[in-house]
Amino acid sequence: MKVGKQSFDYKNVYLHNSAVVVGPTENEGPLSELFDFHYDKLDCKQKSWEQAEMQLYRNAFNICLNKNNLEVKDIDIVIGGDLNNQIIIGNYVMRDYDVPTIGLFDACATSVAGMIVSGNMIDAKNIDNAIVAISSHYGTSEKQYRYPVEYGGQKPESSTFTVTAGTSAFFSKEKSKIKLTKATVGRVIDAKINDPLDLGRAMAPAAFYTIKQHFLDFNTSPNDYDLIITGDLSYYGSKMLIDLFTEDNIDIANVHKDAGMLIYDRDRQEVFSGGSGTGCLPAVLYSLIRKQMLDGELKKVLVVATGALLNPIIMSQKETIPGIAHAVVLERM
Amino acid sequence: MEQKVQKVKNATEPKRPLLKNTFQAFMAGGAICMVAQVFIEIFQELFDLEKELANNISVAIMVFLGALLTGLGVYDKIGQYAGAGTIVPITGFANSMTSSAIESKSEGLVQGVIVNMFKLAGSVIVTGVVSAFVVGSLMYFYGALFG
């Protein structure tokens, strides 16, 4: 059902079991106990970064099926996404599975975009269930957007570190302990930031406007939620988001956390301002946040994925970097 | 809304530690040049070679070291500390070529390594030859006219 200007509410969409498979840096982070599987090397025993990311995607998909006691034929649709050109990773993995798939791209906001598309289809009773499969990989990301991994350039503190993770989550109309209740679709917001080494701040305005619209559409405020978790604003983007709300006399600081800052230990690991990438938010959401919800620590969580909508060609044309943010609400039943 | 965003944007601009970075670039760049100078001295004094030959050999050795350290996965770590200190010396040129070549290995020898080797380093050759053509021509004709 559409609510307000940009939102939906859902009556029958539930989050079931999920899987997160990560690379070495994530496994050395604070959440290592909570992941389903990890690889000790970035190549995940494959011949290229792209094959490695497919391996993560595939592993997470298979583990998700197993954890939910499902076979591929039980799945109505797979919504997938990653950061590679032509979202090649998921498309190639799904060659081997006999299931309808749709690929989505909203940069690092894809995970929640996938949840919204699935949520709408399930709630409309067009399908019974869906798997949202998302991945990102440090190697494929650097190769496509920045420099070769061995290049001796210097990254500033504002850089973010692409999370290497494959994630899969099963949503269905069958009841479970965690319900997907609301969604807000974001607008493309261009705050005229043009530094691809400062993406956290490029995305913060998009997160600000989406969260604000969510509050307006549902007539809520920060303290109605136990947690507002953003995707990959990391250190500088998070500060900017909090400041943007402060300018509006709204205080989100005490309920806000950012996935990019939760997945790594910035003091111990060389990850600059924190994690980013399509897999960053789902890797944290389906491990840490899901556990905290099931344990009863969190009852109502606003999940906001943020994406920076750029590519290397357009950046060379002296363009700025617009951002987009999509939000959903998860509630403990 | 727009103005508010711009105001916060300007207020939250991350500052780069200019002094620290410049000091590190100075130290690292100076050290790399000093290593090259040691080689030049060795070839000139010990092997009694001509200045130009000694210089060429020294450059070749530095390029080799740049390629080797890149392959070993060490150059990028030094580069994060050194910034311009590893980009400006000719070792940076070797690093840009080696890192592009190694990264493209997965696309095979021809379509990967060979095609992509000059992806980052080509700029030096283009800028260099074009500049040399312009400056060289100017100097040549100036010399021919005013001799």
Next chain:
Amino acid sequence: MSLVYAFLIGGAICGIGQILMDKFKLLPVHITSLFVFLGAVLNIGDIYDKLIEVGGAGASLPISSFGHSLVHAALEEANEVGYIGIATGVLEMTSAGITAAIVFAFFAALIFKPRS
């Protein structure tokens, strides 16, 4: 003593590059292109030659010396055989560096794998 000068001059050139990168948010490719260009321009009045005399490798190792070598070789050849010498001579002095880079990068790609 020449070691000290190499350190100081080389360090200074790199330091300038760092200041430009941080102050004007320039990319490495901007710095290398600019320095190569400046190395070519500083051939006028033999400025770069004097810099190499004082700084040794501190001036001959940075990429700016590449621009200098290109102009130097082009002019040397042109003064001998006429204007066409600009084209036939330009890459002569830098041939060692370029060849070494291509060959070593190629073999490194055969031997090494990328790691994070």
